[in-house]
Structures are given as C-alpha cells and as structure tokens.
Amino acid sequence: MATLLRKAARVSLSGSLLSAGGRPGRLYALSYFGSNSRNSSTSSKVKVDLDNSSGIAVVKFQGPPVNSMGMDFLTEMAIGLDKLELDKNCRGIILTSAVPKVFSAGLDIMDMYGKTLEHYELFWRSVQDLWLKLYSSSKIMIAAINGASPAGGCLMALSCDYRILADNPRYKIGLNEAQLGIVAPFWFKDSMVNTVGYRIAEESIQFGVMYSPADALKIGLVDQVVPEDKVLSTAKEKMEKWFDIPDHARQISKSMMRKPTIDRMLANRETDIKNFVGFISKDSIQKSLEMYMAMLKMKKG
Ligand SMILES: CCCCCCCCCCC/C=C/C(=O)SCCNC(=O)CCNC(=O)[C@H](O)C(C)(C)COP(=O)(O)OP(=O)(O)OC[C@H]1O[C@@H](n2cnc3c(N)ncnc32)[C@H](O)[C@@H]1OP(=O)(O)O
Numbered sequence: 090m091a092t093l094l095r096k097a098a099r100v101s102l103s104g105s106l107l108s109a110g111g112r113p114g115r116l117y118a119l120s121y122f123g124s125n126s127r128n129s130s131t132s133s134k135v136k137v138d139l140d141n142s143s144g145i146a147v148v149k150f151q152g153p154p155v156n157s158m159g160m161d162f163l164t165e166m167a168i169g170l171d172k173l174e175l176d177k178n179c180r181g182i183i184l185t186s187a188v189p190k191v192f193s194a195g196l197d198i199m200d201m202y203g204k205t206l207e208h209y210e211l212f213w214r215s216v217q218d219l220w221l222k223l224y225s226s227s228k229i230m231i232a233a234i235n236g237a238s239p240a241g242g243c244l245m246a247l248s249c250d251y252r253i254l255a256d257n258p259r260y261k262i263g264l265n266e267a268q269l270g271i272v273a274p275f276w277f278k279d280s281m282v283n284t285v286g287y288r289i290a291e292e293s294i295q296f297g298v299m300y301s302p303a304d305a306l307k308i309g310l311v312d313q314v315v316p317e318d319k320v321l322s323t324a325k326e327k328m329e330k331w332f333d334i335p336d337h338a339r340q341i342s343k344s345m346m347r348k349p350t351i352d353r354m355l356a357n358r359e360t361d362i363k364n365f366v367g368f369i370s371k372d373s374i375q376k377s378l379e380m381y382m383a384m385l386k387m388k389k390g
Pocket residue numbers: 154155157190191193194195196197198199237239240241242265266269271272273274364365368369382385386389
C-alpha cells in the first residue's frame with residue numbers, strides 16, 4: 090500500500106496551480122535539466138540545486154549583502170521557478186539563503202527610489218509575477234529561513250507551504266512596510282491573513298511588526314523554530330513527510346485553499362500596478378524612502 094501511495098505521489102499535475110486553474114502556462118527552455126542525479130544552475134543572485142534522487146530542489150539566494158529583491162533577483166527567481174515547475178523530477182522546493190544572517194531584506198529600495206514611472210511599472214509587475222509563481226506553485230514549498238526576513242523577504246516565506254526559522258533573536262520576520270512609511274499591498278496582506286488570521290494580521294500590518302523567532306512561532310507566522318545549523322536539514326526531513334501525500338491530492342487541496350487569493354490578485358493586477366506607481370512616485374513617499382535608506386546607513390556608521 091505504501092509503495093502504491095508513493096507511486097501515486099509521483100504522478101504530478103502538470104504546471105503550477107495557476108495553469109491547473111485553466112490559465113495558459115508559459116514554456117521555458119529546460120537547458121539545465123539532464124538525466125544526471127543532480128542538476129545545478131547558478132546565476133548571479135540565485136543558485137538552484139535539484140537532487141533528482143530525492144526530488145528536492147534547494148533554491149539559495151546569493152545576492153550579498155542582503156539578498157534584496159531587485160530586478161536581477163526577481164528575473165532569476167522567475168526563470169528558476171518556471172524550470173522547476175516543469176520538471177517532473179522535482180517534487181519540493183526549499184527556499185534558503187547563502188548570505189549569512191539575512192534571508193532576504195525584501196524589495197530592493199533602490200528600485201523604488203528615483204526611477205522613472207516605466208521602471209516602477211516593470212518592477213512591480215515583476216514583483217507580482219514572482220509572488221504568483223511562488224504562491225501558485227504546484228510543488229511543496231518550504232522556507233528555511235536562516236536570517237532576517239523583513240517585508241518582501243517575509244512575503245516569500247509566507248508564499249511557502251511551511252516555514253522553519255533559525256532560533257536567533259536577531260532574525261526577525263514580518264511585514265514592516267508601515268515603518269518605512271509605505272503600505273503592504275492587498276496581496277501581501279492576504280498572504281499574512283491566510284497564515285496568521287485576521288486579527289493578528291490587522292495589528293501586525295498597521296504597526297509593521299518584526300517578530301522574534303519565539304513570537305513568530307507563537308502567532309503561527311512560522312511553523313517551527315530550530316537551531317541555526319539545523320534549518321536546512323529540518324527542511325529536508327519535513328519535505329520527506331510531505332512527500333508521503335500523493336501529489337495530485339495535495340496539489341488539488343493546495344489549489345482549493347489558495348485559488349481565491351490568486352484570483353483576487355489576477356483580477357486586480359493592473360489596478361494594483363497603477364496604485365503602486367502612483368503611490369511610490371509621490372514626493373512624500375520618495376522622501377520617506379530616502380530617509381529610511383539614510384537611517385540604514387547611519388546604523389552602520
Ligand atoms: C493605496 C495603496 C497603494 C499601495 C501601493 C503599494 C506601496 C508600496 C509597497 C511596497 C512594498 C515593499 C516591500 C519591501 O520589501 S520594502 C523593503 C523593506 N526592507 C527593509 O526594511 C529591510 C531593511 N534592511 C534591514 O533591516 C537590514 O539591512 C537587514 C536586517 C536586512 C540586514 O542588516 P545588516 O546589518 O546585516 O545589513 P545593513 O543594514 O548594514 O545593510 C547592508 C547594505 O544593504 C543595504 N540594504 C539593506 N536593505 C536593503 C533593501 N531592502 N534594499 C536596498 N538596499 C538595502 C543597506 O543600505 C546597506 O547598504 P550600504 O552597504 O551601501 O550602506
């Protein structure tokens with residue numbers, strides 16, 4: 090019976106939950122996927138390492154100093170995720186960081202400061218695109234959070250099915266946008282509500298709270314807190330448990346849970362871009378970002 094279940098689990102629905110939902114999927118070249126037992130691809134900001142024998146792909150952010158999500162990062166992540174989504178050998182994806190002490194500092198503030206309206210539009214579309222790929226992935230997604238994870242970094246973790254955070258009080262996680270004088274868009278908010286519930290999200294987003302590992306665990310923002318050197322191994326062990334569930338049943342269940350949130354974003358995508366461009370290009374918001382960047386630099390010196 091167990092063997093039968095494992096065989097069934099190997100049967101994978103093709104494409105992300107997005108394409109399973111009847112939307113046309115996009116095809117990308119599978120250049121780095123051969124028949125070796127391990128496939129690796131490294132680009133400047135992201136390293137993808139798929140172990141064909143286990144079915145686990147580790148996607149490592151490697152953009153020092155803080156893995157900020159600029160255009161290069163967003164593009165490389167999108168390409169990497171598309172390839173994995175189409176790869177039948179991959180059943181689960183672990184997101185983690187190769188940069189010490191930081192999972193991701195979130196969106197690159199320099200992509201939201203002093204740029205043209207066209208740049209803001211392209212940037213925001215890419216941010217939306219990455220979230221859609223992460224949130225709608227048909228694969229099992231586990232965040233192995235081995236460093237600080239504010240704003241967009243927290244959003245990537247929230248898009249996963251399971252979150253493991255390193256037990257270090259300096260590794261805070263949360264949607265801190267309000268503290269920068271900006272606003273977490275509705276789909277950031279939805280991702281938070283879907284994880285911790287409405288009441289906690291309401292307070293969390295208005296205050297821009299950054300949670301310590303203990304507090305993040307308490308409110309359900311993360312599922313497990315483990316010693317720092319055990320984050321990746323725990324993620325792999327956990328993945329094996331998820332693998333016990335037949336893929337088709339898990340994927341349909343995941344789609345059922347996430348489809349309303351994804352549909353809401355798709356229905357409001359263009360308005361959301363307009364809102365972002367209008368908001369971020371305001372003088373007052375540009376001033377807030379300038380001051381925030383200056384504050385980050387002062388903190389260093
Ligand atoms: C009607 C409603 C409409 C709504 C419309 C939408 C509105 C806008 C929505 C925008 C959503 C935004 C999401 C985001 O993700 S914003 C980014 C938020 N991120 C942060 O606040 C994190 C800031 N960084 C930190 O807290 C620390 O850097 C960190 C804890 C991550 C690491 O600390 P550490 O001490 O290790 O490193 P440093 O602080 O010294 O940083 C090193 C250098 O990196 C630069 N840096 C840091 N973060 C960023 C970033 N996010 N983008 C760009 N650059 C960043 C930092 O300035 C240092 O640079 P220098 O070495 O040059 O000094």
